[in-house]
Amino acid sequence: MTTRWLDEDEQRTWRAFLAATRHVQETLDRQLQRDAGMPHAYYEILVRLSEAPERTLRMSELASRAGSSQSRLSHAVARLEERGWVRRERCPADGRGLLAVLTDDGYAALAAAAPGHVEEVRRTLFDVLEPGQVAVLEEICAAIVSPSGGTHGGGSAKSVGRRP
Amino acid sequence: MTTRWLDEDEQRTWRAFLAATRHVQETLDRQLQRDAGMPHAYYEILVRLSEAPERTLRMSELASRAGSSQSRLSHAVARLEERGWVRRERCPADGRGLLAVLTDDGYAALAAAAPGHVEEVRRTLFDVLEPGQVAVLEEICAAIVSPSGGTHGGGSAKSVGRRP
DNA sequence: CTTAAGTATATGAGAGTTCAACTAAAATGG
DNA sequence: CCATTTTAGTTGAACTCTCATATACTTAAG
Numbered sequence: 082m083t084t085r086w087l088d089e090d091e092q093r094t095w096r097a098f099l100a101a102t103r104h105v106q107e108t109l110d111r112q113l114q115r116d117a118g119m120p121h122a123y124y125e126i127l128v129r130l131s132e133a134p135e136r137t138l139r140m141s142e143l144a145s146r147a148g149s150s151q152s153r154l155s156h157a158v159a160r161l162e163e164r165g166w167v168r169r170e171r172c173p174a175d176g177r178g179l180l181a182v183l184t185d186d187g188y189a190a191l192a193a194a195a196p197g198h199v200e201e202v203r204r205t206l207f208d209v210l211e212p213g214q215v216a217v218l219e220e221i222c223a224a225i226v227s228p229s230g231g232t233h234g235g236g237s238a239k240s241v242g243r244r245p
Numbered sequence: 246m247t248t249r250w251l252d253e254d255e256q257r258t259w260r261a262f263l264a265a266t267r268h269v270q271e272t273l274d275r276q277l278q279r280d281a282g283m284p285h286a287y288y289e290i291l292v293r294l295s296e297a298p299e300r301t302l303r304m305s306e307l308a309s310r311a312g313s314s315q316s317r318l319s320h321a322v323a324r325l326e327e328r329g330w331v332r333r334e335r336c337p338a339d340g341r342g343l344l345a346v347l348t349d350d351g352y353a354a355l356a357a358a359a360p361g362h363v364e365e366v367r368r369t370l371f372d373v374l375e376p377g378q379v380a381v382l383e384e385i386c387a388a389i390v391s392p393s394g395g396t397h398g399g400g401s402a403k404s405v406g407r408r409p
Numbered sequence: 410c411t412t413a414a415g416t417a418t419a420t421g422a423g424a425g426t427t428c429a430a431c432t433a434a435a436a437t438g439g
Numbered sequence: 440c441c442a443t444t445t446t447a448g449t450t451g452a453a454c455t456c457t458c459a460t461a462t463a464c465t466t467a468a469g
Contacts (some may be wrong), residue, residue: 094379097383108271114458122426125263125405139447141448148267151448152429152448153427170269175447206262216260222266226261228373229373235459315418316419340465342418
């Protein structure tokens, strides 16, 4: 099949998308690195652990929830363990598995980092958008992560820009 | 000021945003790495050079157009030069400056990579969105990159979800 | 003209990410 | 049971990115 190139509008949208996501990522990563001494990926890991019962998760489950590859998680948890923020225990039920546990120090580090981070998320994203845009943004992101429509052309007509 | 935490809806949107942008980035980066042997950042550099007159740009201008830091660009162009895809020349007008020039080999590499990349952009983003969503997405991204509204509360009412 | 300040880019160390290869422990199936 | 396959997780090398610092040239000031 011949390449379906982007038309002018799509080009513009695509480049805007790249610029915007880059901007958000860089802004947040810099803020966390500067104020909390950790990259955003580490913050995500701590968050997911803090939400889990016993502040404990299997490595693979943690990887999936934090949106990380297993290898990346493995390296990251190794660093977090060096800092004393996470501890690893053998999984009693499955000898291959490991449980990652958020320590009290880790929880404290997360609690210290959270306000500044959330404030930056707000400034970077929510403060610059209208409520309607936020609603559509969520639909868009959901569609990207789990594409429902198959072939081009006749996608199901979802509501766009509606306000309940 | 006390932290403005995210409410439940905002949390959901924020996490969807992270998951979606991660998904897009990883998908494209993997595709380019696998099929063209370059990371997405390098592809961007080649694209911007290919669009410039004489396929030539000052390093700083190239950095700005490709959305790269100067340091990152410097390292990247060094690698691209090793591959023979880019060449650096002293800037005649300004002895400090350097001109990055896309070579014929570099252009060929870009031309070879483009169809697969564009197809992946389409599959990952445009194919899963309705036209209305695409339009709003562009507005959203524009707002993120150059925030117009200042203090919270009274943002100017932009159109949301409209279709001309 | 000389010196100070500023601009353009490079460079090197440190850290995170990826990919492929590796270990170890379950599950599966004769 | 024993062999095979699958699953869980780690590891190391290669690569990219960031940050701080260095270099070279230009502009501004006296």
